[in-house]
Amino acid sequence: MTHEGFAVWLTGLSGAGKSTLAEGLVAHLREQGARVELLDGDIVRTNLSQGLGFSRADRDTNIRRIGFVTELLTRHGVIVIVAAISPYRDAREDVKQKIPNFIEVHVDCSIEVLTARDTKGLYKRALAGDLGNFTGISDPYETPLNPSLVIHSDRESVDEALAKIWRELEARKFVR
Amino acid sequence: MTHEGFAVWLTGLSGAGKSTLAEGLVAHLREQGARVELLDGDIVRTNLSQGLGFSRADRDTNIRRIGFVTELLTRHGVIVIVAAISPYRDAREDVKQKIPNFIEVHVDCSIEVLTARDTKGLYKRALAGDLGNFTGISDPYETPLNPSLVIHSDRESVDEALAKIWRELEARKFVR
Numbered sequence: 001m002t003h004e005g006f007a008v009w010l011t012g013l014s015g016a017g018k019s020t021l022a023e024g025l026v027a028h029l030r031e032q033g034a035r036v037e038l039l040d041g042d043i044v045r046t047n048l049s050q051g052l053g054f055s056r057a058d059r060d061t062n063i064r065r066i067g068f069v070t071e072l073l074t075r076h077g078v079i080v081i082v083a084a085i086s087p088y089r090d091a092r093e094d095v096k097q098k099i100p101n102f103i104e105v106h107v108d109c110s111i112e113v114l115t116a117r118d119t120k121g122l123y124k125r126a127l128a129g130d131l132g133n134f135t136g137i138s139d140p141y142e143t144p145l146n147p148s149l150v151i152h153s154d155r156e157s158v159d160e161a162l163a164k165i166w167r168e169l170e171a172r173k174f175v176r
Numbered sequence: 177m178t179h180e181g182f183a184v185w186l187t188g189l190s191g192a193g194k195s196t197l198a199e200g201l202v203a204h205l206r207e208q209g210a211r212v213e214l215l216d217g218d219i220v221r222t223n224l225s226q227g228l229g230f231s232r233a234d235r236d237t238n239i240r241r242i243g244f245v246t247e248l249l250t251r252h253g254v255i256v257i258v259a260a261i262s263p264y265r266d267a268r269e270d271v272k273q274k275i276p277n278f279i280e281v282h283v284d285c286s287i288e289v290l291t292a293r294d295t296k297g298l299y300k301r302a303l304a305g306d307l308g309n310f311t312g313i314s315d316p317y318e319t320p321l322n323p324s325l326v327i328h329s330d331r332e333s334v335d336e337a338l339a340k341i342w343r344e345l346e347a348r349k350f351v352r
Contacts, residue, residue, distance in 0.1 A: 073248060
């Protein structure tokens with residue numbers, strides 16, 4: 001496939017399914033021969049943001065760095081899929097302004113479902129007060145006001161969600 | 177022109193001419209329609225490394241971050257020109273290992289000439305003891321042992337230097 005650079009930015013709480021959707025998208029795009037890069041929040045922290053913590057300022061710095069790299073890659077025709085909690089609206093908006101072909105996908109999932117799943121045991125610890133700065137429990141998540149797309153991962157399957165994102169990419173003519 | 181991704185990493189003291197050569201290379205490559213990105217140490221510090229200082233650990237972290245971004249871009253076919261003091265051998269070697277098409281260019285200039293030029297007045301301050309961690313004066317510069325190329329900017333003109341780098345790129349078949 002031929003394509004220009006664009007970014008799909010998946011934002012949402014820990015455990016909501018951002019990485020799963022990102023990996024699904026990347027696999028689908030690679031199959032079609034696209035130039036695609038996955039920037040996963042956790043991995044990026046190791047390479048770009050070691051030493052940063054989870055204060056608002058540090059989280060925003062982390063997001064702006066991911067944004068900087070996303071901007072560089074998309075400018076040169078690469079598709080970038082970002083999976084990062086990105087809890088603060090201002091930082092997300094800053095990034096959005098800088099990248100012409102950009103869709104923001106809010107991966108939404110109720111705290112009840114996240115707490116019930118809790119694959120890493122983090123919600124339990126956060127609810128018990130043992131984990132500070134945990135987004136959604138002991139730290140804010142500013143819900144996107146006008147995302148390109150909302151995925152309700154507590155009631156949509158991964159395949160449904162991927163199909164929905166793909167339709168959005170087609171509608172925007174990011175993929176053909 | 178068609179090309180694969182590759183990196184030209186310009187290392188050397190402040191004022192040696194890294195940025196001038198980098199800008200010359202970028203201009204020449206852009207004229208030919210290449211996909212090229214300039215990563216200048218100072219600019220990158222703003223976007224990727226704010227908060228880092230000039231200790232050895234912080235400098236190495238900065239270099240590894242530039243290396244990470246260079247790796248991402250070159251992997252997707254972009255030419256990356258890096259102008260960064262990069263004083264420590266280990267960090268440069270780490271980066272070199274990760275990027276298949278890589279040339280290291282040592283932009284060498286004697287301290288005498290740098291001190292005489294001293295366009296930013298930094299050498300004067302460093303020599304007077306007013307500027308700590310200044311590479312070459314109050315902080316070490318580990319000369320590359322086996323660079324792809326050495327430019328002697330105290331006795332080669334910018335045009336000569338650019339021609340020399342270009343011949344190296346042709347010899348490696350990075351440009352055709």
